[in-house]
Each structure stands twice: as C-alpha cells, then as structure tokens.
Amino acid sequence: MLLKNIKIVIFTLVFVQFSIQSIAQNYWQQQIDYKIDVQMDTRKHQYSGEQKLVYYNNSPDTLYKVYFHLYPNAFQPGSMMDIRSQNLLDPDRRVLDRIGKLSEDEIGYLKVSSMLQEGQELNLRTSQTILIVQLNNPIPPKSSTSFSLAFEGQVPLQIRRNGRDSFEGIDYSMAQWYPKMAEYDDKGWHTSPYVAREFYAPWGNFEVDITIDKSYVIAGTGILQNPNEVGYGYEKEGVKVKRKGSKLTWKFKAENVHDFVWAADKEYTQLTAQVQEGPLVRFFYVPGEETKNWELLPQYVVPAFEYAQEHYGKYGWDEYSIIQGGDGGMEYPMATLVANKKPTGVRSMKSLLGTVFHEMMHSWYQGMIATDESYFAWMDEGFTSYADATMENEVLGKDNPFPLERSYKTYYRWANSGNEEPSSTHSDHFYTNTGYSVATYTKGAMALDILGYIIGNRNRDQGLLRYYNEWSFKHPDEQDLIKVMEKESDIELSWFFDYWIHSTKTTDYSIDNISTTAKATQSKIHLSKLGQMPMPIDLIVTKANGEEVLYYIPLAMMLGEKPNETELNRISCDEWPWTHPEYELIIDIPTTEIKKIEIDPSKRMPDIDQSNNILELDQEKEQ
Ligand SMILES: [Zn+2]
Structure with a gap:
C-alpha cells in the first residue's frame, strides 16, 4: 500500500512539473533585485537614499530604455492626480482639491539626482511621475545589468495612500516611496502615470535598510533581519535590547515580492499571532480607546488565514503585517495599511474586519497572483472582493446562502442607470470613480459567482486553486484565467468574458x-x-x-x-x-x-x- 502511494505521489509530481513547464515554455517575466539604503530626516520629513539594482531582462527583446515610477511627485499642485481629482464628477473624498493646496514643505517629491549603469552615468528625464532612462548600453535578451542611483524625497502631508501625519495621527505611511522600476512584459512597458491607481511591477527581492530616529517603531514588508538590535516586540524572548546612539538602522529583507511598504510611528504597539502552517501575523497600532478593536483582530485573522489557505492556496511568505496607517485599506506584499478611522469616525469592528479581510485576501489576488491593476483591476479587486465576502460569511458564521447579494444589487442599479463602462477600461480612465468601482470590485466579484452558475461551483473552486498553482508569483492576465477555467470545466468561456468584461451588454x-x-x-x-x-x-x-x-x-x-x-x-x-x-x-x-x-x-x-x-x-x- 505504501509503495502504491509513493507511485501516485511521483506521478503527481511529474504531472505538476510538466504542467508548469508547459506554461513556462512561452512565459517569461522580468526580475529585479533591490538594495536600498535610506536615511530619514524626521524633522524635515525628508529622506535620501541610495539604491542598487540588478535587473534581469528575461524577455526576448533588447531594451534601449528603462522607466521608473516616482509616485510622490503626484502630490504637487497641478499634478495629473490633482487636476484629475478636481475635474472628476465624483472625486475621492480624501483627495478633492487638497493636493492643490499643499505648500512647498507639504508636497511630495522624489528626485533621482544621478544614475549609473555598470558605473557609467545615464541620461535622465522626468515626466510627472515617470522617470525615463536612456541606456548607454542596451540590455540584450536574456541578460542582466546593474544600476545604482541616488534619490531624495519629501513625504507629503497624507493625501492618498502614503504620507505623513494621517488624519488619525500615524506619523509615516511610506507607500510608493522609492524609485520603483516599471514592468516590461509581453505587451511592452507599463508606464501609467500615477493618477489614482498604481499596481504593477516586476517580481524581485528587496534588501532595505532604514535609518531613523530611534524613537520610531517601523512595520513593513519583509522580515526584519536585526530584531535583537531593534526591539519593540521584534526581539527574541528574553533578549534585552540596548539601543545605542540617537538613530537606529532597521534592516528588512523580502523575497519574491513586487513592492515594499513601511510605516513608522512613535507609539506603535505590536501583537503577534501564529497561523498553523501559515504565516506569523503581526498587528501594529497605536493603543488607546479608539483602537480597542485591534486587540480582538488576531482571533478573527487566524481562522481567516486558515480558510483562505484551504480555499485559495497557501500563503507564500513567513510573515504578514497588519499596520494602522494609510487612509482606508491598501494592500502591499506581506503587509497592509489599514486606517482605524473613516471620514465619518472610528471604524466599527464590522468595518475593521471587513477591511482587514479584504486587504488580507489581496495577498492572493495581487500579492501572489500579480495581475496588472491598470487593465485587470477586476481580477484583483474583484476576486479579492469575492474571496473576502465568501470568507467573511464562513469565518463570522453568517451562513448567508448568497453572500454576493449586495454586489448584484449594486450592479443592477448601476447597469440600469445607463452610466456603466466596461470593466476592461484602464483603471485611471473611467469617467467616474463609481464606474470604476462597479466595473472592478462589483463586476469582478460577480464574475466568479456567475462563473459558478455557468460551469458549476466545484469547477470554479477547483479552477481558482489551479489558477493559484499555475500563476502565483507570476503576472497572469484575463486569457490565462479563461484557459484555466476552460480546462477545469471543459466548457468554452471566452464569450462570457467578452460580454461581461469587455462590454456593458446585459442579460434579460x-x-x-x-x-x-x-x-x-x-x-x-x-x-x-x-x-x-x-x-x-x-x-x-x-x-x-x-x-x-x-x-x-x-x-x-x-x-x-x-x-x-x-x-x-x-x-x-x-x-x-x-x-x-x-x-x-x-x-x-x-x-x-x-x-x-x-x-x-x-x-x-x-x-x-x-x-x-x-x-x-x-x-x-x-x-
Ligand atoms: Zn482592494
């Protein structure tokens, strides 16, 4: 019996290998290794740093230019994000005309003062949030090159996602803070300027050293490499931490991620919870009356991870941090920033859990299965929304036979309003924010529910696991998903996505x-x-x-x-x-x-x- 089992295991391994290879034949993706050393000046809210990169061009193409995102430049009066917000019918309440009112010492910026390729100075040009780099030595297919650059930044007053002094008083929410290389894939470069939405970047490894006044506690992507020098709840049990000097250098490493976020506050406290056969989850928040609910988070987040791993695939890293910060909820690899307050007041437990579950599920649909958010937001926001709704229904014991009901109602209202735009619209180019929201969150979540109707729930569920197995730590697009679901169900499906995603045609x-x-x-x-x-x-x-x-x-x-x-x-x-x-x-x-x-x-x-x-x-x- 044992022998027979072994044979089955071997057969399965060979089969899995074969199916991975069959994807790998045509598929390639770029790879990047970052080494970032940043010094934080908390008096001026400015930072300067050095960045060393090794960039692997795994494409079949020669690259003559490369591009970087300089996201903080969006937070300047007259920027594309500012003017867009002032001209939208339904602007984000957090943005409105606030960027236009920032003073010189409140704006954000990120400047690359010099860049070398293999030791040779490069010609740089900046357009808004994009840095255009003309290469002296083109990068041939299947080769690598190294860059080193120096950068200077100013942390903007918190407007959207990143910034300092958030409205609930978190000192630094450091999202999109470093020169981040743009992605090149089989469709070419992805250089969308930062207008509202931002996710798509090469897979890589990060080593980030952050030097900051020692009174700050840092939380972020990756695994802290010097916990016993830093303390603040990271140290091993029983270790006495001596913090010498006025500053501390925090050394983080993150492997196989496509971004690196961090946050710093003088008052953060830390809780931890271990998921069985899953990550160590860290919770960072400023303790007090308003954050009482955070103490209860571990008891919900641990079963949520267990549910997610069973239904959507294994979480890919050893740690995950849920950090009070930002201005709503925003996903990053191995971490999320979640604000404890909404413009209407302190979050209820229900709202806090809903946001935490949502951002956590982004570890699957965005963190591990990294779709291009500009063109396939319905695949990350939508699938995340589907997963968080079904997970919440189960983990909180709601027992609703139709957990997506609210999404359907939202969709019917919007579809009947005549304002609908196709889900395949570029994320930044919808006529309204509501249009974006319904097309991506709502219709994306419904896509999986409707798929259950078309191919059966079991095929859909098995298909999602297969999608994870074949596409985690890669950049799948719509066609890759369709193929997986077709193989799993033996039903042709392009028609459904043509109508549901690429048109606003309706069913009756x-x-x-x-x-x-x-x-x-x-x-x-x-x-x-x-x-x-x-x-x-x-x-x-x-x-x-x-x-x-x-x-x-x-x-x-x-x-x-x-x-x-x-x-x-x-x-x-x-x-x-x-x-x-x-x-x-x-x-x-x-x-x-x-x-x-x-x-x-x-x-x-x-x-x-x-x-x-x-x-x-x-x-x-x-x-
Ligand atoms: Zn989301």
Missing part, C-alpha cells in the same frame, strides 16, 4: 407563456432572450404537488454542460444558440399540474429585469 430572459401541446401530457414553455448578453438557463418547474424538476438549457457556444449540483432531478435540454431570440421548451408535465416556472432561483445569473423570470399558474381558478 423572460418566460413569456406556457401552453398545452397536442399531447395533453406535455406543455410548451416559450422563453425569450431580451438582453444582449446570453446565458445558459436553469429553469425550475414546480408541480402542484410540490415536486420540482430542473431543466437545463446550455448555450450552444459553451460546447459543454455544467454538472448538476442541485439535489433535483435535472433534464438537459437542447442547447440555445445566442443568435436565436426565442426558445421553445417542451416538457413532459401537463400544464394543469404546473404551479410555478422560474429561471435561476439561485439568482446568480445577472438578469437585470427579474420581473419576467417567474410564471405562476393559479391552478385552482383554472380547474
């Missing part, structure tokens, strides 16, 4: 009427496709005696059927071609025995007008 089916056929033992149900987005149909007929029969009408272009996941007897009907506006369903139940006909009682099919989805027959009157 109706049950028009029912009549008796020439055979009195049969009934004929007339259905219409009124909306332009087609869907397979689950139709439940309830007999007068209470018995329910499920009729399943697959779409012709699915070229397959989902498994029956209900306890009902299912009758598979002829497929419905999307080109055909009408469908006649003949069923072996006499009309006189039918009480009710209903399309998709699970409500997962996104039908924008459900008033025509039910037909009830008043049998008593007719008899």
Whole structure:
C-alpha cells in the first residue's frame, strides 16, 4: 500500500512539473533585485537614499530604455492626480482639491539626482511621475545589468495612500516611496502615470535598510533581519535590547515580492499571532480607546488565514503585517495599511474586519497572483472582493446562502442607470470613480459567482486553486484565467468574458407563456432572450404537488454542460444558440399540474429585469 502511494505521489509530481513547464515554455517575466539604503530626516520629513539594482531582462527583446515610477511627485499642485481629482464628477473624498493646496514643505517629491549603469552615468528625464532612462548600453535578451542611483524625497502631508501625519495621527505611511522600476512584459512597458491607481511591477527581492530616529517603531514588508538590535516586540524572548546612539538602522529583507511598504510611528504597539502552517501575523497600532478593536483582530485573522489557505492556496511568505496607517485599506506584499478611522469616525469592528479581510485576501489576488491593476483591476479587486465576502460569511458564521447579494444589487442599479463602462477600461480612465468601482470590485466579484452558475461551483473552486498553482508569483492576465477555467470545466468561456468584461451588454430572459401541446401530457414553455448578453438557463418547474424538476438549457457556444449540483432531478435540454431570440421548451408535465416556472432561483445569473423570470399558474381558478 505504501509503495502504491509513493507511485501516485511521483506521478503527481511529474504531472505538476510538466504542467508548469508547459506554461513556462512561452512565459517569461522580468526580475529585479533591490538594495536600498535610506536615511530619514524626521524633522524635515525628508529622506535620501541610495539604491542598487540588478535587473534581469528575461524577455526576448533588447531594451534601449528603462522607466521608473516616482509616485510622490503626484502630490504637487497641478499634478495629473490633482487636476484629475478636481475635474472628476465624483472625486475621492480624501483627495478633492487638497493636493492643490499643499505648500512647498507639504508636497511630495522624489528626485533621482544621478544614475549609473555598470558605473557609467545615464541620461535622465522626468515626466510627472515617470522617470525615463536612456541606456548607454542596451540590455540584450536574456541578460542582466546593474544600476545604482541616488534619490531624495519629501513625504507629503497624507493625501492618498502614503504620507505623513494621517488624519488619525500615524506619523509615516511610506507607500510608493522609492524609485520603483516599471514592468516590461509581453505587451511592452507599463508606464501609467500615477493618477489614482498604481499596481504593477516586476517580481524581485528587496534588501532595505532604514535609518531613523530611534524613537520610531517601523512595520513593513519583509522580515526584519536585526530584531535583537531593534526591539519593540521584534526581539527574541528574553533578549534585552540596548539601543545605542540617537538613530537606529532597521534592516528588512523580502523575497519574491513586487513592492515594499513601511510605516513608522512613535507609539506603535505590536501583537503577534501564529497561523498553523501559515504565516506569523503581526498587528501594529497605536493603543488607546479608539483602537480597542485591534486587540480582538488576531482571533478573527487566524481562522481567516486558515480558510483562505484551504480555499485559495497557501500563503507564500513567513510573515504578514497588519499596520494602522494609510487612509482606508491598501494592500502591499506581506503587509497592509489599514486606517482605524473613516471620514465619518472610528471604524466599527464590522468595518475593521471587513477591511482587514479584504486587504488580507489581496495577498492572493495581487500579492501572489500579480495581475496588472491598470487593465485587470477586476481580477484583483474583484476576486479579492469575492474571496473576502465568501470568507467573511464562513469565518463570522453568517451562513448567508448568497453572500454576493449586495454586489448584484449594486450592479443592477448601476447597469440600469445607463452610466456603466466596461470593466476592461484602464483603471485611471473611467469617467467616474463609481464606474470604476462597479466595473472592478462589483463586476469582478460577480464574475466568479456567475462563473459558478455557468460551469458549476466545484469547477470554479477547483479552477481558482489551479489558477493559484499555475500563476502565483507570476503576472497572469484575463486569457490565462479563461484557459484555466476552460480546462477545469471543459466548457468554452471566452464569450462570457467578452460580454461581461469587455462590454456593458446585459442579460434579460423572460418566460413569456406556457401552453398545452397536442399531447395533453406535455406543455410548451416559450422563453425569450431580451438582453444582449446570453446565458445558459436553469429553469425550475414546480408541480402542484410540490415536486420540482430542473431543466437545463446550455448555450450552444459553451460546447459543454455544467454538472448538476442541485439535489433535483435535472433534464438537459437542447442547447440555445445566442443568435436565436426565442426558445421553445417542451416538457413532459401537463400544464394543469404546473404551479410555478422560474429561471435561476439561485439568482446568480445577472438578469437585470427579474420581473419576467417567474410564471405562476393559479391552478385552482383554472380547474
Ligand atoms: Zn482592494
């Protein structure tokens, strides 16, 4: 028996290896190693540093230029972020016109004073938040080069995501603070200026040394390398920490991440909790009346991690830090910044947990499975929203059979408003913030719920694990996801994403009427496709005696059927071609025995007008 098991294990290993190789054949990604040494001047709120980079060009292309993001430059009057915010119909309340009012010592900036490639000075040009670097020595395919640069920055007054002196008093939220190399992939360079949204960068390793006045406690991405010199709850039990001099250097290392965030405050306290076969979770917050709820976080976050690892794949690093900071909730690799206050006041436990669960799930959909947020925000915000809703339902014992219900309601309101824009719109280019939010968070979350309706929940769940197995620590895009789900379900799916993500076409089916056929033992149900987005149909007929029969009408272009996941007897009907506006369903139940006909009682099919989805027959009157 043991031998047999070993054989199975070997077979599985070979198979997994083979499937990874089959992706790797065409797939490549850039790689970068950062060594950053930064000195923080907390009196002027400025910092200066040196950055050494080794950049691996794994692409088949020669690179003549490289680009870096200089995000802090967005926080200057007249910047693209400032003017955009002042011209949006529904600007973010945290931004409004606040950037335009920043004084010289309150603005943010990041300047690269010099850059060398292999010791040779390079020509630099800055456009807003993008640094354009003309290379003396082009980087040939499959080779590496080194850069070293000096930078100077000023931490802006907290406006959005990063900054100093947040409205709840956190000293430094240091997100997007260093010259961050832009990503180059099979679609070319990704150099979106920082207008509102920001995530997409090469995978790499970070060694970051931060020197700061020793009264500050630092929390951030990575693993602290000198805990016994630093203390503040990082030190090993029993170690007495002596902090000599006026400054301390904090040494962090992070492997296989695509960003590095940190935060500093003089009053941070630290709690820790260990997830079994998972990360050590660190919680940093300023203790007090307003942060009482933070003391309760570990008891929810540990089971949440267990749930997430079981359903979405293993968390990829040894530590995760939940840090009071920023201005809402924002995900970074191995860490998140979560504000304890909203503009309306201190967060409730419900709101705090909701945000923590959301940011935590970003460790999967963004932290490990790193999609390009500009073009596929629906795959990170949406999938994260789907995962946090289902996780919260389970971990908090809510037992809601339809955890995505609120998303559907939001979507129907927006779809019927006429203001909808396709989810495939670049994140910064939506006409409204609401449009972005519904297209990405809401429709992205619903995409997975609807996928459950189309291919079955089990196939969808297995597909998500397969997506994790094949694409974690890489940059998948929409096509990669579709392929995974098609393989898992043996159902063709491009059509769904074409409609749901690339258009604003909507679904509306109706049950028009029912009549008796020439055979009195049969009934004929007339259905219409009124909306332009087609869907397979689950139709439940309830007999007068209470018995329910499920009729399943697959779409012709699915070229397959989902498994029956209900306890009902299912009758598979002829497929419905999307080109055909009408469908006649003949069923072996006499009309006189039918009480009710209903399309998709699970409500997962996104039908924008459900008033025509039910037909009830008043049998008593007719008899
Ligand atoms: Zn999010």
